[in-house]
Amino acid sequence: MINLSQYSAIFIANWKLNGNFTFLKEYYDKLKVSSNNCTVICPPSIYLNSIKTNKENLYTGAQDVSFYNEGAYTGELSASMLKENGIDFCLVGHSERRQYFRETNESIKIKCENLLRENMIPVVCIGETLEQKENKLTEEILFTQIKKSIPNIANNKNSIIAYEPVWAIGTGLTPTLDEINSVHELIKNFNSKFKNFKVLYGGSVKSTNSKDINSLKHVDGCLIGGASLKVDEFNTIIS
Numbered sequence: 001m002i003n004l005s006q007y008s009a010i011f012i013a014n015w016k017l018n019g020n021f022t023f024l025k026e027y028y029d030k031l032k033v034s035s036n037n038c039t040v041i042c043p044p045s046i047y048l049n050s051i052k053t054n055k056e057n058l059y060t061g062a063q064d065v066s067f068y069n070e071g072a073y074t075g076e077l078s079a080s081m082l083k084e085n086g087i088d089f090c091l092v093g094h095s096e097r098r099q100y101f102r103e104t105n106e107s108i109k110i111k112c113e114n115l116l117r118e119n120m121i122p123v124v125c126i127g128e129t130l131e132q133k134e135n136k137l138t139e140e141i142l143f144t145q146i147k148k149s150i151p152n153i154a155n156n157k158n159s160i161i162a163y164e165p166v167w168a169i170g171t172g173l174t175p176t177l178d179e180i181n182s183v184h185e186l187i188k189n190f191n192s193k194f195k196n197f198k199v200l201y202g203g204s205v206k207s208t209n210s211k212d213i214n215s216l217k218h219v220d221g222c223l224i225g226g227a228s229l230k231v232d233e234f235n236t237i238i239s
């Protein structure tokens with residue numbers, strides 16, 4: 001398993017349902033990964049094997065994994081299939097999957113266990129909606145998500161948490177820097193086990209705000225959607 005502690009920051013590009021071979025080639029040719037940081041590209045699964053990871057500190061991640069390990073589950077990809085294809089990371093419980101594919105904390109936990117059994121690193125996404133934030137429920141929601149979706153076998157060496165406020169994803173809105181830092185601190189203080197977890201921030205990260213966000217004491221990197229599709233923009237974020 002990759003030694004996460006060697007990296008000062010982790011940057012994960014979530015391409016969602018975007019990309020094609022021409023895009024991939026141009027992207028790879030221009031991508032400039034930095035030596036202190038871990039860079040992970042999560043393309044649509046059909047392109048996972050087309051990301052060449054022969055640049056140092058560059059890894060591939062899947063955007064999802066099956067709840068099941070094998071059997072009659074049309075369209076699914078298991079953790080062992082991802083592992084066999086050299087994939088090291090996998091997003092789990094992204095808010096779009098929770099919202100559009102009805103993923104629950106309970107199914108997310110099983111997915112994490114499947115990945116951990118294969119020595120892959122789950123990137124567990126948690127975050128509150130705008131309504132929950134406005135009703136001052138952020139802490140309660142995050143703690144429930146942590147308690148129910150992160151398995152006991154997860155630890156700071158084999159798992160990552162991504163704090164992604166749902167209202168910040170793809171909207172251009174972000175919490176204030178103070179809010180981001182204090183929510184990350186809250187997550188790390190959930191109990192002693194989480195103290196040294198890598199906690200990434202996600203939600204409308206771009207080249208103009210990434211430096212400030214990454215300088216925050218409790219932020220260990222970023223999960224980037226829209227801005228990761230523009231390689232020059234992504235290069236600036238990860239530099």
Ligand code: PEP
Binds near residue numbers: 168170171202203204
């Ligand atoms: C995401 O989808 O995980 C994300 C953070 O998206 P964006 O950067 O576009 O807000």
